[in-house]
Amino acid sequence: MSIQNVAVIGSGTMGNGITHVFALYDYTVQLVDISDNIIQKSINIISKNLDRQIGKNIIDETKKKSALNNIKAVVGIEKINYDTDLIVEAVSENKELKLSIFNKLDDIIKPESIFATNTSSISITELAVKRPEKFIGMHFMNPVPVMKLVEVIKGYSTSLETFDKIVRLVKNLDKVPVLVNDFPGFVSNRVLIPMINEAIFALHEGVADKEAIDTVMKLGMNHPMGPLQLADFIGLDICLDIMNVIYTGYNDSKYRPCPLLKKMVAANKLGRKTGEGFYKY
Numbered sequence: 001m002s003i004q005n006v007a008v009i010g011s012g013t014m015g016n017g018i019t020h021v022f023a024l025y026d027y028t029v030q031l032v033d034i035s036d037n038i039i040q041k042s043i044n045i046i047s048k049n050l051d052r053q054i055g056k057n058i059i060d061e062t063k064k065k066s067a068l069n070n071i072k073a074v075v076g077i078e079k080i081n082y083d084t085d086l087i088v089e090a091v092s093e094n095k096e097l098k099l100s101i102f103n104k105l106d107d108i109i110k111p112e113s114i115f116a117t118n119t120s121s122i123s124i125t126e127l128a129v130k131r132p133e134k135f136i137g138m139h140f141m142n143p144v145p146v147m148k149l150v151e152v153i154k155g156y157s158t159s160l161e162t163f164d165k166i167v168r169l170v171k172n173l174d175k176v177p178v179l180v181n182d183f184p185g186f187v188s189n190r191v192l193i194p195m196i197n198e199a200i201f202a203l204h205e206g207v208a209d210k211e212a213i214d215t216v217m218k219l220g221m222n223h224p225m226g227p228l229q230l231a232d233f234i235g236l237d238i239c240l241d242i243m244n245v246i247y248t249g250y251n252d253s254k255y256r257p258c259p260l261l262k263k264m265v266a267a268n269k270l271g272r273k274t275g276e277g278f279y280k281y
């Protein structure tokens, strides 16, 4: 069975980016969310992002039209086609919500289809309660139409056949799949978030001020953005949640979240989304 018919569940930041890419590469995509209003807003964002690609001469008007034609709005997971080859779940980062969705889908979708999750921190193995051999992590990066990497995460029981199919699919989307095993934070967040946490410790302990810390990492390590600026961009609440997943997942004090990070989240200084984090917006 080759993958042609995809359903992306959740049309938020990640869901609309993932849908954009599948539609552009001629897959049929059912874009699923809880209301038509939310889905239409997401399709408008996709349309604007396609325009941006036209402006950069990456695609033309005909390609945009065919991409939008490949997207079908679906309200509620019950309405997803039985014949769907692949589910890519991108709903909010909540384990119970994700589990309940896969539970229901198992009764609705043909048994051969693959279940993938875009979770950034929840264990793939713990989510793979239904059809564990056909369950896999597909961790796209934000913004999806721009970023090349997809971490392909094997759960404990993910079959080689499932893994191979997803690797081929990711290459067909002109992205680069990287094999990762199922451990807290995978690779991307295991390395990135503790680095951000360490930068916050450096600020907390008075090693340097925030501009100095960001400048060292930008000019000294060639990072496009300093770690504190990046934390504001990601959201300090998200950084804290992921840090806690890694800390409890490994039971290792080296991953303890910095007290300053906890305090800022408690004060609702979450970064760009609340207008203030380490910097003001």
Ligand code: NAI
Pocket: 009, 010, 011, 012, 013, 014, 015, 032, 033, 034, 038, 076, 077, 090, 091, 092, 093, 094, 097, 101, 118, 119, 120, 121, 139, 140, 141, 142
């Ligand atoms: P978001 O909050 O922007 O979007 C979530 C969407 O899911 C919303 O549109 C919501 O209405 C929808 N939803 C909730 N319950 C639903 C249900 N029962 N049926 C259908 N749709 C439902 O979230 P975002 O940022 O797109 O994150 C989605 C997933 O991707 C999370 O697991 C997150 O950890 C992961 N992720 C996020 C990244 C980011 O930079 N935002 C990067 C990589 C992964």
